[in-house]
Amino acid sequence: MGAAAAGDDELSAAIAGKAERILVSVRVRPLNAKELEIGDSSDWDCVNGTTIVFKHPPPGERALFPTSYTFDRVFGKDIGTRQVYELGAKEVALSVVRGINSSIFAYGQTSSGKTYTMTGITEFSVADIYHYIKKHADREFTLKFSALEIYNEAVRDLLSTDPTPLRLLDDPEKGTIVEKLIEETLRDQDHLRELLSICEAQRQIGETNLNEMSSRSHQILRLTIESSPKVYAGRDGSGTLIACVNFVDLAGSERASQAMSAGVRLKEGCHINRSLLTLGTVIRKLSKGGRNGHVPYRDSKLTRILQPALGGNARTAIICTMSPAHCHVEQSRNTLLFASCAKEVVTNARVNLVMSDKALIKHLQRELSRFVNLYWRLSSSTLGLGLGQGQGWETVIHILRY
Numbered sequence: 001m002g003a004a005a006a007g008d009d010e011l012s013a014a015i016a017g018k019a020e021r022i023l024v025s026v027r028v029r030p031l032n033a034k035e036l037e038i039g040d041s042s043d044w045d046c047v048n049g050t051t052i053v054f055k056h057p058p059p060g061e062r063a064l065f066p067t068s069y070t071f072d073r074v075f076g077k078d079i080g081t082r083q084v085y086e087l088g089a090k091e092v093a094l095s096v097v098r099g100i101n102s103s104i105f106a107y108g109q110t111s112s113g114k115t116y117t118m119t120g121i122t123e124f125s126v127a128d129i130y131h132y133i134k135k136h137a138d139r140e141f142t143l144k145f146s147a148l149e150i151y152n153e154a155v156r157d158l159l160s161t162d163p164t165p166l167r168l169l170d171d172p173e174k175g176t177i178v179e180k181l182i183e184e185t186l187r188d189q190d191h192l193r194e195l196l197s198i199c200e201a202q203r204q205i206g207e208t209n210l211n212e213m214s215s216r217s218h219q220i221l222r223l224t225i226e227s228s229p230k231v232y233a234g235r236d237g238s239g240t241l242i243a244c245v246n247f248v249d250l251a252g253s254e255r256a257s258q259a260m261s262a263g264v265r266l267k268e269g270c271h272i273n274r275s276l277l278t279l280g281t282v283i284r285k286l287s288k289g290g291r292n293g294h295v296p297y298r299d300s301k302l303t304r305i306l307q308p309a310l311g312g313n314a315r316t317a318i319i320c321t322m323s324p325a326h327c328h329v330e331q332s333r334n335t336l337l338f339a340s341c342a343k344e345v346v347t348n349a350r351v352n353l354v355m356s357d358k359a360l361i362k363h364l365q366r367e368l369s370r371f372v373n374l375y376w377r378l379s380s381s382t383l384g385l386g387l388g389q390g391q392g393w394e395t396v397i398h399i400l401r402y
C-alpha cells in the first residue's frame with residue numbers, strides 16, 4: 001500500500017517526489033433553456049475523448065484563433081459527472097490516501113457548470129476515500145475537514161457563522177495558513193455530509209446578501225487524511241502518512257478575462273476578481289517554465305493558499321467547464337486558452353511520510369549501507385585493492401548503532 005509498504009528504492013523515490021503535468025480536462029455542458037430560447041446553437045464539437053473543435057470559424061478568424069484544442073480529456077454534453085470524475089479526477093484525488101497532496105479545480109465562466117461538476121466530484125471522491133478506509137482495516141485513519149471562501153480578497157470560514165475575514169499567516173514549516181480556520185475532526189462519512197451541507201447553506205446566504213457572491217467567490221473544501229499502521233509492521237515506511245485534498249470551485253472567469261482583454265490594471269477595491277487574475281498570471285508563468293523566475297503567488301489570497309497545488313508538492317487536476325453556445329464564444333476561447341496553459345504546468349508531488357523513530361533509523365541504516373557499499377566498490381576498483389563487497393560497512397553501521 002503506497003509508501004507504507006514500499007521497498008527501499010520505491011520509498012526513497014516516493015519521498016523524493018515525481019514531476020508530472022497537471023491533468024487538464026474540458027467539459028462542455030448542454031445548451032441551457034435561455035440559450036435555446038434565443039435560438040442559439042452549439043459552436044463546438046467534441047470529436048473524440050481528447051479533442052474539441054470550433055465548428056464554424058469565420059474565414060477572417062482562422063488565423064487569429066486555434067480551431068482545434070487537445071487536452072488530457074474532453075467531455076461532451078452527454079457525459080455524466082461520474083465519468084468526468086473517473087477519467088478526469090479520481091486518480092489525482094485518491095492520491096491523498098497514499099500521503100500525496102492533491103487538488104481538483106473547476107474553472108470556467110458563470111453558469112458553465114463548475115459547481116455542478118465539483119459537487120459531484122467531491123461526493124464521488126469522498127465515497128471512494130471512505131471505501132478505501134474500510135478496505136484498509138490494518139491502518140488507523142484520522143480525517144479533518146475545513147472549508148473557506150474568498151470573496152473580494154476576504155477569506156471567510158464556511159463552517160462558522162462569523163463573517164469576520166480571516167488572516168493569512170506564513171508558517172515556516174507549513175507555508176501559508178489561514179488563522180483561526182475551523183478544522184473539524186470527522187466522526188464518519190455522515191458527519192462530513194452534514195458539514196458539506198453547512199458549507200452549501202453558508203454560500204447561499206452569501207449569494208442573497210452579497211449580490212451574486214456565489215459566482216464571484218472561490219470555494220476551497222479541504223480534507224486532510226492522516227494514517228498509520230495499527231500494529232508496527234517492522235518494515236520500512238511504517239510511519240504516518242499525511243496529506244490533504246482540496247476541492248476548489250473557482251469564481252466565474254468572465255470578468256477576469258474581460259479585464260485582461262481590455263488591459264485594465266488590477267486595483268484594490270475594484271470589482272475585478274484579483275485572485276482569479278493572479279491565478280491566470282501564475283498559470284501562464286508556470287506554463288513557460290516560470291519555476292525558475294518570479295511567480296506572483298503572493299499577489300492574491302487564492303494563489304497564496306493554493307501555492308503547493310500550483311507547481312508545488314501536489315498532484316493537480318483542472319476541469320474547465322464551458323457552454324457550447326455561440327453567444328459565449330469569447331468566454332469559451334478564454335477558458336480553452338487557460339486550459340492550454342494549465343496543461344504545460346509541472347508539479348512535483350511527494351509522499352508525505354512521517355516515520356516512526358524505529359522505522360526512520362532502519363531506513364537510514366539501509367541507505368547508509370548502500371552508500372558505503374557503493375563507495376567501497378568504487379574505491380577498491382580504483383585502487384586495485386580487490387576487497388570484497390560489503391567488507392567494512394557492517395563495522396560502520398555497528399558504530400552508528402551505538
Ligand SMILES: Nc1ncnc2c1ncn2[C@@H]1O[C@H](COP(=O)(O)OP(=O)(O)OP(=O)(O)O)[C@@H](O)[C@H]1O
Pocket residue numbers: 028029030032077108109110111112113114115116117214215216251252321
Ligand atoms: N453538464 C451539465 N449537464 C446538465 N446541466 C448542467 C451541466 N452543467 C451545468 N448544468 C446546469 O447549469 C446551471 C449552472 O451550473 P453551475 O451553477 O454549476 O454553474 P457555475 O459555473 O458554477 O456558475 P457560477 O459561476 O455562476 O456559480 C445549473 O442549473 C446546472 O444544473
